[in-house]
Amino acid sequence: MTTPPTPTTSTGTPPAPARTSALDASRTTATAARVLRQLRHDPRTIALMILIPCVMLLLLRYVFDGSPRTFDTIGASLLGIFPLITMFLVTSIATLRERTSGTLERLLAMPLGKGDLIAGYALAFGTLAIVQSALATGLAVWVLDLDVTGSPWLLLVVALLDALLGTALGLFVSAFAASEFQAVQFMPAVIFPQLLLCGLFTPRDAMHPALEAVSDALPMSYAVDGMNEVLHHTDMTAAFLRDVLIVAGCALLVLGLGAATLRRRTA
Numbered sequence: 001m002t003t004p005p006t007p008t009t010s011t012g013t014p015p016a017p018a019r020t021s022a023l024d025a026s027r028t029t030a031t032a033a034r035v036l037r038q039l040r041h042d043p044r045t046i047a048l049m050i051l052i053p054c055v056m057l058l059l060l061r062y063v064f065d066g067s068p069r070t071f072d073t074i075g076a077s078l079l080g081i082f083p084l085i086t087m088f089l090v091t092s093i094a095t096l097r098e099r100t101s102g103t104l105e106r107l108l109a110m111p112l113g114k115g116d117l118i119a120g121y122a123l124a125f126g127t128l129a130i131v132q133s134a135l136a137t138g139l140a141v142w143v144l145d146l147d148v149t150g151s152p153w154l155l156l157v158v159a160l161l162d163a164l165l166g167t168a169l170g171l172f173v174s175a176f177a178a179s180e181f182q183a184v185q186f187m188p189a190v191i192f193p194q195l196l197l198c199g200l201f202t203p204r205d206a207m208h209p210a211l212e213a214v215s216d217a218l219p220m221s222y223a224v225d226g227m228n229e230v231l232h233h234t235d236m237t238a239a240f241l242r243d244v245l246i247v248a249g250c251a252l253l254v255l256g257l258g259a260a261t262l263r264r265r266t267a
Contacts, residue, residue, distance in 0.1 A: 031120025091170025129163035175261035194220035
């Protein structure tokens with residue numbers, strides 16, 4: 001009996017293995033474990049993700065040492081904004097490094113779905129986001145005496161969702177950068193407009209109507225609104241639930257867009 005010949009493409013090379021489109025838990029967790037193993041050997045990145053939001057909150061508290069009510073007013077909002085910014089920055093650079101080093105190229109040549117890759121990266125960075133958000137929330141509430149009317153656990157939920165949103169945005173924009181410097185350049189385009197229009201500096205309904213309409217379409221606005229709901233209400237409100245669902249929905253949407261931008265760079 002003769003062995004059938006191996007099929008080849010028109011260029012004479014074996015075709016790439018077929019990839020399934022459905023998410024697979026084992027492939028996703030394997031991808032997440034690989035990313036976490038790599039991050040374990042990069043203590044500076046881990047320190048940036050976990051400690052920088054805590055350091056910024058500590059600095060902010062003592063900047064307003066003579067006016068603790070100011071810290072109470074903006075501290076909750078920044079508790080969600082700082083994790084979003086740091087996770088965006090670290091995730092975009094780390095993912096781009098994998099693209100430029102050829103790691104993603106090799107992974108995409110394997111029978112591994114794009115959804116598995118994106119979900120694995122999100123799971124790995126999301127694990128660090130949980131640690132980051134828990135430390136920042138605990139520091140703000142129990143060490144820096146952030147005065148909140150609602151439950152600190154609700155603050156933690158919003159901070160975690162913000163960190164996951166930053167992770168999703170970082171994964172998405174990494175597809176459009178050719179270098180780590182370009183990845184950093186996306187920060188003014190993606191993060192700064194949201195920071196200015198989220199209601200941190202002035203209530204959104206006091207802005208020009210055109211800017212208010214733009215802010216209504218930006219996820220950071222709902223992150224700040226959700227934090228403010230916890231700041232002023234003892235119980236979970238309908239507005240809070242709406243805000244967290246919008247932030248979570250935006251994170252899932254951006255993760256889906258990130259999966260759609262994954263592609264091989266070579267034929």
